[in-house]
Structure formats: C-alpha cells, structure tokens
Amino acid sequence: MEPLRAAIVGYGLIGGSIDLALGRLEHPPVIQALDAGDDLARASGADLIILAAPISANIRILGELGRTLTHDALITDTGSTKEATVAAAEALPANLQFIGGHPIAGAAAGGRAAARADLFDGKPWILTPDRRTRPQQLETLRLFVQSVGAAPRVMDAGEHDRLLAFISHLPQLTISALMHVAGNAAGERGLALAGPGLRDSTRLAASSAALWHDIIATNRANVNAALDDLIGALQRLRDQRDADGLAQVFADAASWKERLDAS
C-alpha cells in the first residue's frame, strides 16, 4: 500500500504540530509543508491537503487550489469558524472534496516555534461534513485526526459556529473588554494592587487582534447573539435591587463551572 501523501498549507502552531504529531507514527505519511504564499502547484499529487493558515487565507487558497489542481484530493482546514469556509468550498471543481475541521487545542504562544507533537493528544477535533460529503472521505479524515492523537467529533458547520461563539469567541471578547476597561480605570499603579482573581482570569487578554479578526468577521451573527446574552446578564446584575438575582447567577455559574472542570 502506498503511503498517504499529505500537504500542510500554513505552517504555524497548528500546521507545525500536525507535522510533528504525524512524525510519531510508525509509517508516517509523506508530508509536503507549504507556506500560505507558496506556489500551490506544489500540492499536486497530495491525497489530503490541510489548510492551516488564517481563515481568510484558507478561503483564498481554496479558490486557488480549485484553479490549480487537476487530480482527486480531499481538502480540510483547521480554522476556528466553519460556515464561511464550507460555503467557499462549494465552488470547488468535482475532483476536490472539502470537509471542514477544527482542532480544539490552544497554547499560550502561537507560531511555528510553539508547535508540539502532543498538542492534539486527547483533544476534540470537530469535523463538519455536509450533504455532499462521501462517507468514505469522512472516514479517511476521522482516521487522520485520530492519527495525530485527537478525538474526532462530527457536527454541522452551523451548529459548530453557534456553539463556538459562546464557548470561545464570547470568552475572548469578554476578557479583552474586561482588561481594557479595568486597565483604563485603574491605571498601572491601580492594576499593581490586583489580586489573583484578575490575574488568573485574563490570560486571553494577551491574544492578538490579527488572529481574532477573521474569526469574529466570519461568525458575526452568532458572536453578536452571544454578546447580547452577556450584556443582558450584566444589565440584570446592574439593575437588581435584591440579592436573589445575584445569588441565582452565581449558583448557576458555579454549577456550570463544576461541569466544565469535570469534562
């Protein structure tokens, strides 16, 4: 049996970690590592093409691959939103099949230097097939995801984007807004008096807008719905005159936190 030929386009934290994780296999695939700006004809002959550049670059690359490649290939991506990329893939020619993917793995630092062979071990990796997906191709992608150590989870692209708005995009925007507001009110000398609560809660405030711009822009309606829910909850905490509302929100939050930590 011929070894799988895989091309990784975009070689940062995620692309680099996929490469390192595949390197642990007894019979690793032949890997072609490309940067987002490379000539995509170099992906010719690859059975599996993994787009690991930022979302807007992935969408541009999808179009270029459609114009460049004439052989049969399965394409997936690793972007944090799925509907926009799945929609862009509908224009691909018949020789190229696309199934969206999203590894739920983060690291304190991004970039190629932070890549690790065990980044995906035991972590969920969501796959978003659609009505055009052939079962055999979904199975190929499941095996690939398992081969890098992750646990594949199948979900509709729309469901993915709605869920991630609440468990990833809203937390990011909230923590950045909190640090922005607290810093501007307290100033540097005031911040120095902060206890462990603020320090522990704000790791995400170090995130770069460059990384998040595409995510928010391609999930705007869901992100706005999530922001509306949080703004509503904060307004109720602001307006309440009795202690019941506060106690209710705290009890509910503590209960969800316990389930989150147990999962």
Added chain:
Amino acid sequence: MEPLRAAIVGYGLIGGSIDLALGRLEHPPVIQALDAGDDLARASGADLIILAAPISANIRILGELGRTLTHDALITDTGSTKEATVAAAEALPANLQFIGGHPIAGAAAGGRAAARADLFDGKPWILTPDRRTRPQQLETLRLFVQSVGAAPRVMDAGEHDRLLAFISHLPQLTISALMHVAGNAAGERGLALAGPGLRDSTRLAASSAALWHDIIATNRANVNAALDDLIGALQRLRDQRDADGLAQVFADAASWKERLDAS
C-alpha cells in the same frame, strides 16, 4: 515591654492566616481568637482587635464592641470594601479607634482549613485612615501588617472602593455572568468541547454568592459604574462594522495585561 495583645474576630481563611503568620514571629503577640458569634467581652484588654468576619458581620460587631469595651483599643478590619465599614465606625465611642484594612490575598479555597502562614507574604494590604486617625495608630497598624508579611499601602476609603470595583468586583461579576451565559447556551455536552481559553478564564465562577453579596451590596454605586463601562465596551464590539474598534480594544487589553503581569 509587654507583648501586644491582639484579638481576631472571625476565624476563617484570613483570620486563621493572620494567626499562623503571627506565630512565625520571634515574639508573637498574645492572640485571642473569637468567632463572630462569641461574647465580645472576651476581647476586653486587647490592644488591637482585627475584624475578619464578612462585612455585614464586621459592621454589627463594631456596634457591639462600642457598647461592650471600656478600655482603649485600636480596631481594624479585613473586608473587601471600606466606605461602609469606615462610616459605621464613626459611631464608636472615644476609647475605640478604627482604621480600615484590606489584605489583597486570595486562595482557591476559603475557610479556616485553607489558612496559611504565608498567605500575605509580599502581598499588598491596603489601610484606609481618615481625618480622625492619629499618626501613632496608623504606624502601629503598618507594623502589624508588615509583621504578617504584607506590604502596607495607604489609601482613602473612597478611592479604595472605586479602584476595587474595577480590579476585583467587576472581574468577579463578569466571570460569573460569562460562565452562566456560556453554560446555558452550550449545555453540558457543548461545554465539554471548550478549549483551554474558557477553562483558564473561569476559575472565579466557582465563587460563592454568600461571600460576594456583602461586597456588592456595600459598593453598589462603584460596581454599577464599572458594569456600565464594560457593557459600553461590549456594545461597541457588537455594533462595529469595521475592524478598527476590535484591533484597538485588543491592543489596549494586551498592553494592560503585560503591565499587570509585570507588576
């Protein structure tokens, strides 16, 4: 020279840790440990009385001490808000002097069992003298705070409450509201797909409303002003049509986060 006689009223994480920290001294004071419900006549003869019960209990105990004690004593507290307690202390008789205090030290767990001798080591401990405070008494309290390992910082009670609304009370309400909203939208199975961002950001969501009720209730105006600032920032993130607002908030947040971590 006679050893200092100190009474600690309310023996949880903070009161217990003060006791343990004082026990490290070469010549520790004589400590009388009282629960918030004990007969306060047992504090008779104490030079320094430290109120380490919840804020509303401290305020009640201040009144009882005023009716019970006839000797001269300096009273301080360890509550997370200062204006309400300082105002209550204005009714004390002339033999009792009060200076507000707030050790900025937290632990993942509360309660007497979590008490540690090193809880305050190197941490700020804010003191809020007012126009009636005698310099000699402030000096006594400074030395006491240093003797448990903390770094005394002097501040006006109103300034303290405004600052803490932004660096402590707003973060707590925000994280509880975020976990409440994300949990209700995602459900248990959705939360299981959360990456490290949500998990790392929500330690404060385990906080109990019982602890926070008094803090919010005694700092309502400042907390509401902080909530208004955050709600405004979230609304701008929601309404923006271009990327500049997002980039600005993220850059500002990352800059404050860097200064917070360096402090």
